[in-house]
Amino acid sequence: MDFASFFANYGLIILLIGLLVFMFYSSRRRMQKQKLEQEEKARQTVPGSEVLLQGGLYGTIVEYDGEDLDKPAQVEIAPGVVIKVHSQAVLRIVSPAEGFVTEDEFIEAEESEAEYVAGVADGDITSISDDHRARQAEAERDDKDRPQA
Template sequence: MDFASFFANYGLIILLVALLVFMFWSSRRRMAKQKAEQEAKARQTVPGAEVLLQGGLYGTIVEYDPDNLDRPAVVEIAPGVDIKVHSQAILRVVDPVAGAVTGDEYVESEAEAVENTDAIDDDDTDSKPKA
């Protein structure tokens, strides 16, 4: 059996298998890329970030819960004008807040601030202000 007859008998099957493998690999790669983009969007969607809504409105995030996407996000579209929108109506973050912290980072910093305040209060109890 030479190469030409082998390819004539099994070439189409090999080609179909290669095509299926490529489609599977391509699909997995695209899904991983979309997941990474969603995670990046979730990290940037913090209070104070400017966002574009699907309706074409620009606003600033006031309240957003990335853990519960069924809960509406509160977006300020003008000074003093807050609207509630579905959290998935946020199309993209236009202007990520420089130095913005995530919820977990905020909780950690608050805990450290409380610990530092307690340490300072313990040191200041012995000294009294002089008038």
């Protein structure tokens, strides 16, 4: 009995067994990954965190019990408006990089704007105008490099 006849007789069975092992392994890996993601979300879901609900609403967690998922979560969607939702309706935690500006970033932006305005008022426009000219020249170069329709 040579290799070709063995593969002809048992090749399909070996292939099916290999496929079953692969499917079992990949589904187990996916389940472990989902479990880790759920644990991470439950750990990050604390009062005060910004969340996106499955209905598309953004809000702030007021009360959430990560261990008892049958207990509803309370989410504030507007000042003074708190709703109860199923705890698994929290789709994800919204990070500040996705459009929400933290208070520190807001204060920093206000300070830099105040410095700009103070520089213009003091007549220190040379550095501002030089910077503006450099940006304008770069934009013109980009326009020249762009193919025309």
